[in-house]
Amino acid sequence: MRDVSVIVASGSFFTLLGPSGSGKTTTLMMVAGFAYPTRGEIFVDGVPMAGRPPQKRDLGMVFQSYAVFPHLTVAQNIAFPLEIRKAPRAEIRRAVGEALELVRLQGYEGRLPRQLSGGEQQRVALARALVFRPRVLLMDEPLGALDKKLRAHMQLELKHIQQHLHVTVLYVTHDQEEALTMSDRVAVMRGGRIEQVGSPSELYDAPESSFVADFIGESNFLDGVALSAEGGGRWRCRAAGGLEFLGVAAVPLQAGQSVTAAVRPEKVAPADEAGEVAPGRSVNSCKGVVEEAIYVGDATRYRVGLGPDGALTIKVTNRLATRPLSAGAMVALAWSPDETRLFPRAAP
Amino acid sequence: MSTAEEASVSADVTPVPDPSLASAERRESWRYFLALLPALLLLAALFVYPLLGIVNRSVYKAGYTLESYRQIFRVPVYLHVLGGTFKISALVTLLCLALGYPLAYVLATCRPRTARLLMIIVVLPFFTSIIVRTYAWMVLLGRNGIVNQYLTALGLTDKPLALLYNQGGVLIGMTYVLLPYMVLTVYSVMLGIDPGLIRAAHSLGASRLQAFRRVFLPLSLPGIAGGTLLVFILSLGFFITPALMGGPSDVMIAMLIEREVEITLNWSFASALAVVLLALTLVGFLGYNRIVRLERIFEGRP
Numbered sequence: 067m068r069d070v071s072v073i074v075a076s077g078s079f080f081t082l083l084g085p086s087g088s089g090k091t092t093t094l095m096m097v098a099g100f101a102y103p104t105r106g107e108i109f110v111d112g113v114p115m116a117g118r119p120p121q122k123r124d125l126g127m128v129f130q131s132y133a134v135f136p137h138l139t140v141a142q143n144i145a146f147p148l149e150i151r152k153a154p155r156a157e158i159r160r161a162v163g164e165a166l167e168l169v170r171l172q173g174y175e176g177r178l179p180r181q182l183s184g185g186e187q188q189r190v191a192l193a194r195a196l197v198f199r200p201r202v203l204l205m206d207e208p209l210g211a212l213d214k215k216l217r218a219h220m221q222l223e224l225k226h227i228q229q230h231l232h233v234t235v236l237y238v239t240h241d242q243e244e245a246l247t248m249s250d251r252v253a254v255m256r257g258g259r260i261e262q263v264g265s266p267s268e269l270y271d272a273p274e275s276s277f278v279a280d281f282i283g284e285s286n287f288l289d290g291v292a293l294s295a296e297g298g299g300r301w302r303c304r305a306a307g308g309l310e311f312l313g314v315a316a317v318p319l320q321a322g323q324s325v326t327a328a329v330r331p332e333k334v335a336p337a338d339e340a341g342e343v344a345p346g347r348s349v350n351s352c353k354g355v356v357e358e359a360i361y362v363g364d365a366t367r368y369r370v371g372l373g374p375d376g377a378l379t380i381k382v383t384n385r386l387a388t389r390p391l392s393a394g395a396m397v398a399l400a401w402s403p404d405e406t407r408l409f410p411r412a413a414p
Numbered sequence: 415m416s417t418a419e420e421a422s423v424s425a426d427v428t429p430v431p432d433p434s435l436a437s438a439e440r441r442e443s444w445r446y447f448l449a450l451l452p453a454l455l456l457l458a459a460l461f462v463y464p465l466l467g468i469v470n471r472s473v474y475k476a477g478y479t480l481e482s483y484r485q486i487f488r489v490p491v492y493l494h495v496l497g498g499t500f501k502i503s504a505l506v507t508l509l510c511l512a513l514g515y516p517l518a519y520v521l522a523t524c525r526p527r528t529a530r531l532l533m534i535i536v537v538l539p540f541f542t543s544i545i546v547r548t549y550a551w552m553v554l555l556g557r558n559g560i561v562n563q564y565l566t567a568l569g570l571t572d573k574p575l576a577l578l579y580n581q582g583g584v585l586i587g588m589t590y591v592l593l594p595y596m597v598l599t600v601y602s603v604m605l606g607i608d609p610g611l612i613r614a615a616h617s618l619g620a621s622r623l624q625a626f627r628r629v630f631l632p633l634s635l636p637g638i639a640g641g642t643l644l645v646f647i648l649s650l651g652f653f654i655t656p657a658l659m660g661g662p663s664d665v666m667i668a669m670l671i672e673r674e675v676e677i678t679l680n681w682s683f684a685s686a687l688a689v690v691l692l693a694l695t696l697v698g699f700l701g702y703n704r705i706v707r708l709e710r711i712f713e714g715r716p
Binding site for chain 2: 098099100119120121122124125126127129131133134135136137146147150151191194195198204
């Protein structure tokens with residue numbers, strides 16, 4: 067792990083996002099005190115954490131494996147951190163009641179964890195981590211073991227609880243959709259480094275590297291060469307098959323440099339019925355052959371071959387008025403240069 | 415659709431008993447029974463049948479009579495020996511727990527490499543005969559044994575301590591022999607404790623001691639229950655070690671039974687003693703079961 071430096075604003079939802087092995091869990095464990103950085107420092111509320119064991123850090127933690135104590139009831143689990151802190155009995159009862167209400171588990175006080183579903187156990191773990199008002203709530207892929215529907219539901223619930231309590235959350239996930247849904251800010255990690263930190267929309271609309279463009283959402287990549295600067299950060303580029311297009315440079319480029327252009331599938335539109343794409347300097351366009359059409363319900367995804375230039379996957383929202391394209395048909399495509407991100411690429 | 419969603423959908427459907435499924439289940443249980451059969455036959459031939467024979471012999475002495483049982487309860491020495499047997503067994507069990515629990519804890523929490531090495535050390539004594547090991551202890555603990563030689567050489571005692579042929583010797587020997595049973599039973603339960611739970615306890619503010627006392631210890635209770643039960647029951651029937659390392663007053667019930675069989679040739683009386691031991695063991699087990707509620711603990715419930 068190198069050069070991981072982030073500042074998490076108090077009361078915000080911050081996510082460390084990355085593929086497995088990117089160092090996100092290690093970072094979280096260092097904050098929690100279960101792993102130690104060889105160099106560098108961690109501050110919580112301005113207090114240095116170095117040399118402090120986990121139990122003295124006052125950070126709530128929710129684990130992927132729930133880690134709910136199997137021999138204690140729901141109420142005993144939630145009371146655990148308060149009993150450790152020797153809170154008065156009446157205070158414990160009140161706080162446990164509030165925490166149960168927060169995670170909507172009233173009436174479950176006397177149940178044992180094995181009588182609960184995975185989602186319910188995770189709520190107990192959440193209530194237990196919040197009940198002692200920790201300075202930061204750390205969450206390590208807490209929804210990873212839940213099925214898809216429940217996960218989506220829990221994401222919103224977690225977000226609401228976080229906003230309700232104004233608690234600072236440091237969240238770890240490999241699920242980019244989850245990160246975008248819940249976070250105020252996201253740090254994308256790769257190979258022990260931070261690739262980019264930003265709000266979800268910044269990461270999606272203005273990725274700073276092809277890795278982020280690929281990892282967050284989905285991108286088409288066209289390899290080419292930067293030809294000339296067009297002003298305002300725009301560059302004219304030429305793809306391998308001669309297709310010329312405009313894009314916005316994510317980092318400063320030089321003429322003649324090898325680049326990769328990233329375009330989101332939903333930003334590329336097929337031409338209208340007349341087969342015409344509105345001409346204009348600001349629009350990129352090309353012609354291709356529909357190789358494959360995949361109906362996915364809300365939209366249809368087409369893979370359009372561009373010959374030697376490569377291929378583009380486009381996503382067209384399904385409306386009654388839209389004319390489906392069939393495989394083998396010729397189609398003209400158009401997309402905006404502002405939605406084309408250019409990244410330097412190692413020369414082949 | 416993912417398989418998880420499919421599973422949840424099918425789970426919502428009320429299960430309808432399928433006759434072909436039921437018969438398949440029956441075939442399945444038959445197969446289990448067939449697999450068990452050799453063991454059951456062996457148990458019947460080598461355990462149940464001889465046991466019945468012992469029970470029969472205990473009440474048969476040239477005609478059916480309860481004379482042997484009457485003698486056990488009439489002559490004080492037999493009940494005294496039984497009481498002593500239970501006392502020594504209880505002490506050995508406590509010693510094994512006191513020594514074995516920390517050892518199992520180290521085994522379960524240290525690095526896997528170290529754990530493997532320690533495990534070999536724990537299991538190694540099983541490769542040697544119990545008689546050899548008992549004689550080894552006698553060499554160590556005897557009046558001129560190594561332990562006493564060192565103690566006097568270091569000036570800790572002026573005359574050799576009596577470490578052998580008394581209750582202390584019996585306790586040392588039996589604890590040594592039975593310790594691995596305790597360690598292995600407790601260790602296997604400790605291995606099943608999710609280390610994440612301890613980490614969770616720390617994250618919630620628990621110190622090492624608090625995490626141990628409130629989380630680890632309660633979760634290891636099934637191991638303690640199983641280990642103490644196993645060691646106690648094994649202790650009750652112990653013979654070689656107390657016979658070799660104990661004094662004249664440290665007679666255990668198994669030694670008494672052996673004497674009746676070998677020396678007085680009173681097989682009926684020996685059988686009666688064995689039956690009384692078995693009955694008391696069962697009573698003890700049931701009482702223990704009531705207190706600890708073993709079947710719940712074995713299922714991992716508090």
